[in-house]
Amino acid sequence: MENKMKRISIVIPTYNEELNIKNAYERIKNIFLTQLSSYAYEILFIDNFSTDSSRKIIEELCGLDENVCTIFNAKNFGFTRSTYYGLTQATGDCTVLLFADLQDPPELLTDFVREWENGYNVVIGIKTKSKESKIKYFMRSTYYKFLKKIAEIDHIEHFTGFGLYDRSFIKTLRSLDDPMPYLRGIIAELGPARKEITYVQEKRELGKSNFNLYKLYELAMLGITSYSKVIMRLATICGFITSIFSLIIAVVTFVIKLFAWDSFPMGVAAISVGLFFFGSVLLFFIGFQGEYILSINTRVMNRPLVIEEKRINLKKDENL
Numbered sequence: 001m002e003n004k005m006k007r008i009s010i011v012i013p014t015y016n017e018e019l020n021i022k023n024a025y026e027r028i029k030n031i032f033l034t035q036l037s038s039y040a041y042e043i044l045f046i047d048n049f050s051t052d053s054s055r056k057i058i059e060e061l062c063g064l065d066e067n068v069c070t071i072f073n074a075k076n077f078g079f080t081r082s083t084y085y086g087l088t089q090a091t092g093d094c095t096v097l098l099f100a101d102l103q104d105p106p107e108l109l110t111d112f113v114r115e116w117e118n119g120y121n122v123v124i125g126i127k128t129k130s131k132e133s134k135i136k137y138f139m140r141s142t143y144y145k146f147l148k149k150i151a152e153i154d155h156i157e158h159f160t161g162f163g164l165y166d167r168s169f170i171k172t173l174r175s176l177d178d179p180m181p182y183l184r185g186i187i188a189e190l191g192p193a194r195k196e197i198t199y200v201q202e203k204r205e206l207g208k209s210n211f212n213l214y215k216l217y218e219l220a221m222l223g224i225t226s227y228s229k230v231i232m233r234l235a236t237i238c239g240f241i242t243s244i245f246s247l248i249i250a251v252v253t254f255v256i257k258l259f260a261w262d263s264f265p266m267g268v269a270a271i272s273v274g275l276f277f278f279g280s281v282l283l284f285f286i287g288f289q290g291e292y293i294l295s296i297n298t299r300v301m302n303r304p305l306v307i308e309e310k311r312i313n314l315k316k317d318e319n320l
Contacts, residue, residue: 007040009092013083015048017100019206021057027106035110043068044314046086049076062312069313077306084181085305088174096164101204104162108199112164115195122194124163130201147223150230153189179303182226221291238281
């Protein structure tokens with residue numbers, strides 16, 4: 001009996017990526033034709049309600065190539081949810097997550113597959129350097145180091161989600177009932193022994209990134225609130241310490257004022273400084289508490305990750 005070809009799914013999240021979609025398709029197709037010809041494949045675009053011509057381009061590719069399939073979301077459900085949902089809908093023996101901007105090189109596919117065949121169920125790409133803005137790279141590095149110190153898991157630095165995941169791990173992702181999944185944390189926490197492959201991240205050549213400062217902040221907060229209790233515990237500790245200091249200062253001030261009432265003027269300045277200091281500390285931690293509450297609120301509502309508008313060339317996995 002002839003052995004069945006193994007099937008590799010390539011999941012590509014898109015949102016207003018009209019300039020990159022065809023390029024991504026051509027590069028991936030070329031890799032399978034020249035280097036991975038012994039494997040069957042599907043290229044799954046999951047489009048998060050693009051407002052440019054991205055959907056039209058994807059539909060054309062689906063009509064020209066049966067290996068291309070797509071899910072169109074009914075609305076924009078956010079990058080995190082859309083990406084995660086795309087992974088759970090893949091039908092291959094393994095699934096590769098690749099981003100449409102092509103900053104992470106598709107050519108690493110061959111290395112991922114080789115390590116997968118060597119027995120690794122998770123193979124991920126780790127950036128050692130990036131050709132993006134040095135300020136952005138520095139900010140990302142600082143965030144990764146900060147999160148690694150406060151997180152309850154061994155957080156993976158300079159990891160975007162770009163990597164290969166065996167079907168067994170995709171089943172794990174499907175089993176999680178989390179409407180706000182933090183993929184990087186899930187891989188670090190629940191993933192099996194992984195192989196890390198280093199690469200230099202390229203600069204985006206075409207189009208403009210859809211990640212503004214607010215979206216980066218939202219993603220950063222998701223990581224912190226999902227995998228760290230340190231901030232809230234720090235608030236408790238800071239509150240306790242400042243209350244002790246406040247009590248000591250109050251007692252000392254009272255005693256000095258009692259015995260030297262005519263030569264020890266407190267003045268408004270000292271009171272104002274104290275009020276502004278404690279007020280700013282209080283507001284800072286209330287803000288963080290709000291982030292945790294927002295995260296809890298989203299998870300408690302337990303809404304679906306996305307609502308599909310339609311899918312093309314993609315059948316429901318029998319194991320879903």
